[in-house]
Amino acid sequence: MTRDSLAPQAYWDQWIEHSHKRIETMLKKSKEPSGDPRYRPQYFFEIAREYWQLMFERYSRGDSVSELTQYFPGLLDAWEESERLGTEVFSPQQQISRRSWITNLDKYILCFWLTGLALALEIPDEQWQRLTALMGNEGEDVLLDRIIASRDHGRAIGTALCHPKPYARLLDAINALPSDQPRILRQFVENWYAELDRPTKKEGVTAIYDRPYWYGFDELIEGGAYFGFWCVEAVAAVKVFQLDDSLCLGLPHYPGDLLRGPDTTLQEVDELADHVTKTNIPPVRRSLLKRLFGRE
Template sequence: MIRDSRRDKAYWDEWTTFLEDSIRKAWERLKQPPGDPNYRPQYVFELANDHYELMLRRYSRGDPVSELSQYFPGLLKAWEESERLGKDVWSDEIQYTRHAWAVNIDHYVRCFWLTGLALTLDIPDEQWQRLLALMGNEGEDALLDRVIASRQPGRPIGDKLCFPKAYQRLLDVVEAPAGQRPQLLRNYLDSWFSSLKNAGSPSFPKDYRTPYWWDFCTDEAVGMKGGYFGCWCIEAVAVAKALTIDDSLCLDHPNYPGDLIQDDRGPRYTDPTLSLESNTKRIEPSRAATQPRSRSWLSRFLLGSDK
C-alpha cells in the first residue's frame, strides 16, 4: 500500500521506474567524453539529486524503508564527482552561492533532508563522514548544526538561523523542555509547508526564494509531469530522531514521514482519492523527458533548466 495518496499506485510505479532508468542511463553517459565540460559538474550534481528523489519516490510508493539506504553510495559518488569537476569550472561567487546555507535555501533544505535520511536510515559511518564533508557549513546554523551534532559530537553550533521564517518553530522544538516537544513538533508540522514560501535569502531573486519542489506539491499540472516525489517534512523526522522525541502526535499528519524512524507506523492507502481533476491528461515518460524541471537555484537561475 502506498504512503502518499496524492498520487495513485500507477503514478508511483511509472515515475519510479522512469527515474531508475534515468539514473542508469546517466551513469552510462558519464563514461563518455562530455559534450560541454562546463556543464558537466552541474549535470553530475543533478544525478546526485536524482538519487535522493528516488528514495522519496519509493518511500511515497510504500516500499520498505530498509531498501532506501542503497542509494546513498551513488548519491555520494555523484556529488563528490560534481565537486571535483566544479573546482575547474565554477567561479568563487558561484561556489559560494552553491554551498552557503546562509543564502541558498535549496541547498540548506537538501542538506537537512539528507541529514534526516542519514540519521533515520543509520547509514555507515564511512558514508556519514563523506556526507559531512560534502555538506560543510559547520557552525553556520543554530538548528541544522544541532541535528547533525546528535551523531557528530563536537560539531560547532551556529548562533543564528539561516532561514528563521521557515525554521524558527522547529528550533523552538529543539530548545523547549522535553515534555513540550511532542506538541510543538506537531504544531511545526502544521505550518511547515506554508512557511517555506518565499523563505529564502533576500539576496536571491524572488522567484528563487522558495524550494524548487514546492510547486510540485501545489500545482497539479506541474506535479503530474513526474516532478512530484512526495511532500514530506523530513526536517521534523530528523529532529524527532536526533532528540528521541515521542512523535506519536505526528504520525497521522500527511506530511510526516514517520516510517523512516520505524516502518509501518504511518498511514497507508489502497484506494487514494486524487485531488487532480479527472480530465487532466498524464504526460508519458518519453514526453516528460523533454519537459523542463526546475531543480536547484543554480540550475534554475544560471542554466534555466536541468538536463
C-alpha cells in the first residue's frame, strides 16, 4: 500500500525504476572525460540528490523502511566526490554559499532530512561520521546541532535558529513540557509545508532561495519530479527527544513509519488511534488505519 496518496502505485513503480537507471547512467558517465571540469562538482552532487530522492520515492511507494539503508553508501560517495572537486573549482565565497545553513535553505533541509533518516535507520558509525563531516556547520543552529549531538556527543551547539520559519515550532515542541509536546509537534507538522513558502526578505541575511527547490513539485507529477513531501525533521526530533507523536500519525506529511517496524500490531494501532480520538481529532484515526492496514 502506498504511503503517499498523491500518486498511484504505477507512478511510483515507473519513476523508481527510472531513478535506478538514471543513477546507473550517471555513474557510468562520471567515469568519462569531462567536457567542462567546472561542472563536475555539481554533477556528482546531482548523483547524490538522485539517491536521496530515490529513498523518498521508495518510502512513498510503501516499501520496507529497512530497504532505504542501501542507498546511503552511494549517496555519501557522490557527495564526498562533489566536495573534493568543488575545492578546485569554487571560490571560497562560492563554497560558503553552497554549504552554509544560514544562507542556503536547501542545504539546511537536506542535512535535517539525512540526519533524520540516518538516526531512524541507525546507519553504521562509519557512515554517520562521513555524513556529519559533509554536513559541517557545527555550532551554527540550536535545533539541528542538538539533534546531531545526540549521536555526535562532542558537537558544539549553536545559540540561534537559522530558519525560524517553519522550525521555531519544532524547537518549541522540544523545549515544551511533556504534556504540551504532542500538540505543538502536531502544529509544526501541519504548518511545515505551508511555512516553507517564504516571502523574500527585504533586508538582512536571507537564504539563496526563499523556499526549497522541490516546493511545488506536486504540480509536476506527470513529469516524474515529485518524490513526496515528508517532514523527516519531525521524525528526527521524535527519535532523539522521545516526543509523543501520536497526534501526528496519519497527517499527510508525517513519515511516522520510519520509527515503526513492520511488526506493529493492530492492537497497538487501535490504542494510538483511540488516544487521538480522545483529543477530538477523529480524521487522524481514519487515515491511520487506512494507511497501515487498508481498513477503516
